[in-house]
Amino acid sequence: MKKVKLIYNSGAGQSKFTYFLDTIIEKFVENDIEVSIYRTNQNTNLEEFLKDANNENLYGIIVAGGDGTINRVVNIMMNYEIKVPLGIIPAGTSNDFAKHINMPNNFSDCIEKILKNNVKPVDVGKANDKYFINVCSAGLFTNSSQKADKNLKEAVGKLSYFITGAKELFKFRPFSVKIETDDEIFIENINLFLIFNGSSVGGMTYFTSDSSIQDGLLDLVIIKNCNLHELGGLVAKVMAGHKLEDKNIIYKKTKNIKIEKMKGNCDRPDVDGDEGPDFPLTVTCVEGAINMFL
Ligand SMILES: [Mg+2]
Incomplete structure (x- = not known):
């Protein structure tokens, strides 16, 4: 049996x-x-x-x-x-x-x-020594699920993340990072970065609509330092399902990413909704790492 x-x-x-x-x-x-x-x-x-x-x-x-x-x-x-x-x-x-x-x-x-x-191999992300299936991120809004109060989470479910995120907005300061991808190195002052294995974050499945867990690549999304007005416009765009084309967004597909914190404060990166490894981060896509019922 x-x-x-x-x-x-x-x-x-x-x-x-x-x-x-x-x-x-x-x-x-x-x-x-x-x-x-x-x-x-x-x-x-x-x-x-x-x-x-x-x-x-x-x-x-x-x-x-x-x-x-x-x-x-x-x-x-x-x-x-x-x-x-x-x-x-x-x-x-x-x-x-x-x-x-x-x-x-x-x-x-x-x-x-x-x-x-119907079993297929799918990719898994690796951030230093910790694996992730969804997303590795740091900066504004990215660790709301980590910070959300357990009682609030039970009472209102996912809404608790937005309440926690909104509280954070007013005390947040941007930070600068050095980022190295497969073909580029740059330094940028940013609000947040997200590294996706799949394509969904915070329930917004259309965030990066053409990403895949079977392409051997990670999707890097960086939101540069911008003012609240610009950030509001950006969030509205994302919520409306628009493509990630905006002067304040850097979007790249890459297999490997290194992220070093340069200036400013930023909480420890978040990995699939929990606290992940600290900076400097070496992130890789492990292609076809596990078998999954799809
Ligand atoms: Mg992928």
Whole structure:
């Protein structure tokens, strides 16, 4: 009998997934797949649960949670070179990656999709020693999910990120960085940078519409230092789904990026919604790094 390992975050996304747990297990069992379950919280040893996955004749590793839980699983898969296909059930506060790979919002439809067994290799980003599936970023607004109060997050979900971001706006100062891509080196005074593996951030899936998790490249978006008025116009453009063409935006596709902080203050970079490694950053796209149900 084939098996899946199901990892779920009981605290994610206002906890709606737990009500569907039995239905999901039933769906796998109907298809002769045995389910072993792992309920995550901060103190549990997920590594122990996953590290021998290559030798266990698994159909897949299934994660029901948000970007943060997927990030934890992907880091373990990369560190142990686990090649078992990964399936995503979007059950978190922030499901940017699941949206990028078009996983349905309905949990049952998700399982149906996973049972079709359409497995493809996808890229993973690496920032110093930490892997990311979505985005590595620093500067204005970029660590709102990290800073958002847990109670606020549970009460209003994703809106909490915008509330936290808006609070930050008034005390923010730009900082200068030296950036090295595959073909260019430049120094710029910036508000923020975002390095995407997929194409979605803060639920805005159209942010960089032609980026892919299968092209072996990262999408670097830099928003230069500009005044509040210009920044407002820029945000409006992005929200309206316009292409990233603006004098205050630098947009590049590249496999490797080095970022060194020169002047000014900036919080530690954020990686998939959690605190990432500190500057200087060496960021790479690891092509086709993990197998995934798409
Ligand atoms: Mg890419």
